[in-house]
Amino acid sequence: MEQTKNSIENENYCLVCGNEVIHLVKPVSAECSFCGKTFLADSACVENHYVCDDCLKLEAKEIVKLVCLRSAKTDPIDLAMEIMASPAIKMHGPDHHFITPAVLLTVVANYTNSRNELEEQIQKAEDLATKFAPTCSWHLGTCGAALGTSIFLIVWKGLDPEDENSWTEGNLIVSNSLKRIAELGSPRCCKRDTYIALEEATEFLRQKYGILLPVSEAKCNFSLRNRSCKREDCIFFNLKYSLV
Numbered sequence: 001m002e003q004t005k006n007s008i009e010n011e012n013y014c015l016v017c018g019n020e021v022i023h024l025v026k027p028v029s030a031e032c033s034f035c036g037k038t039f040l041a042d043s044a045c046v047e048n049h050y051v052c053d054d055c056l057k058l059e060a061k062e063i064v065k066l067v068c069l070r071s072a073k074t075d076p077i078d079l080a081m082e083i084m085a086s087p088a089i090k091m092h093g094p095d096h097h098f099i100t101p102a103v104l105l106t107v108v109a110n111y112t113n114s115r116n117e118l119e120e121q122i123q124k125a126e127d128l129a130t131k132f133a134p135t136c137s138w139h140l141g142t143c144g145a146a147l148g149t150s151i152f153l154i155v156w157k158g159l160d161p162e163d164e165n166s167w168t169e170g171n172l173i174v175s176n177s178l179k180r181i182a183e184l185g186s187p188r189c190c191k192r193d194t195y196i197a198l199e200e201a202t203e204f205l206r207q208k209y210g211i212l213l214p215v216s217e218a219k220c221n222f223s224l225r226n227r228s229c230k231r232e233d234c235i236f237f238n239l240k241y242s243l244v
């Protein structure tokens, strides 16, 4: 098998949940957690996830898309944490600019029972995030996870950026997130900023569109893995949920 950078980095860690992958003495028939095809597996993680050779090569954005498209979840925090559990998603970086709109598009489609255009919508969100928020924009005094909320809104509502109402909505949903990120944050925690952006976007959807998504408490898994974690000074910190 040709080894890509991604598959080497994730060789010993489950691409679904980040747990250790164990070699099986006797191969068993198993369904790949990403593509759903059945293979004879000689390894699996402690949570019983198996990932086939092709899916081991998936890039981060492909994993975001696959998890969203197979998900029936309506809780954005729950879905984001499922996605971010994969070691293919880096601790920091612009993947989160796409995770935010992809998660919001998915949970709203599930909540409103309108998944017909979800794949196309997620692709549009990826194109916008890649083109307009390709890097972290802290040097501009902003955060890409917050920008992801307006990417969601523009795609979901088909907003025209030159329209006055669209301009207002797009800026409002971003500013709600940015204000709270500014008040609660510090540099280098894309997980915290993603939780905040999702919470604020959910509140915006409730107030503006009467969409009442369930939002679970974000019990952060990443505190011990993020050297910049503010620990006790972060509202999402709870050591008992942190992965080692």
Ligand SMILES: [Zn+2]
Pocket: 014, 015, 016, 017, 018, 019, 045, 046, 047, 048, 049
């Ligand atoms: Zn696993």
Ligand SMILES: [Zn+2]
Pocket: 032, 033, 034, 035, 036, 037, 051, 052, 053, 054, 055
């Ligand atoms: Zn597969």
